[in-house]
Amino acid sequence: xxxxxxxxxxxxxxxxxxxxxxxxxxxxxxxxxxxxxxxxxxxxxxxxxxxxxxxxxxxxxxxxxxxxxxxxxxxxxxxxxxxxxxxxxxxxxxxxx
Ligand SMILES: [Zn+2]
Numbered sequence: 001x002x003x004x005x006x007x008x009x010x011x012x013x014x015x016x017x018x019x020x021x022x023x024x025x026x027x028x029x030x031x032x033x034x035x036x037x038x039x040x041x042x043x044x045x046x047x048x049x050x051x052x053x054x055x056x057x058x059x060x061x062x063x064x065x066x067x068x069x070x071x072x073x074x075x076x077x078x079x080x081x082x083x084x085x086x087x088x089x090x091x092x093x094x095x096x097x
Contacts, residue, residue: 005038014038 010032017025
C-alpha cells in the first residue's frame with residue numbers, strides 16, 4: 001500500500017494517506033476530495049517505510065552504545081592525561097626552582 005502525501009485544495013490541509021487501488025482519500029479536515037497529490041516524503045510503501053524506520057532505529061541505537069564505550073575510554077584517557085599533566089607541571093615547577 002503506497003503512502004502518499006496530499007494537499008487539500010479546498011482548505012490547504014496537508015496530510016499523508018495510505019491509498020488502496022486508486023481510491024482517493026477525502027480530506028480529514030473538510031472532507032473535500034479536491035486534492036493535490038504531492039511526492040511522498042519517502043516514496044515507498046508503508047512496509048518499506050517501516051523497515052527503513054527499523055533500520056534507522058538500529059542505526060540510531062548502535063552508535064549510542066559505541067559512543068558510551070568511547071566516552072568511558074575517553075574519560076579514562078583524560079584521567080590518565082591529567083595525571084601526566086600534573087606530573088609534568090610538578091616537574092616543571094621543580095625545574096624552575
Ligand atoms: Zn480540506
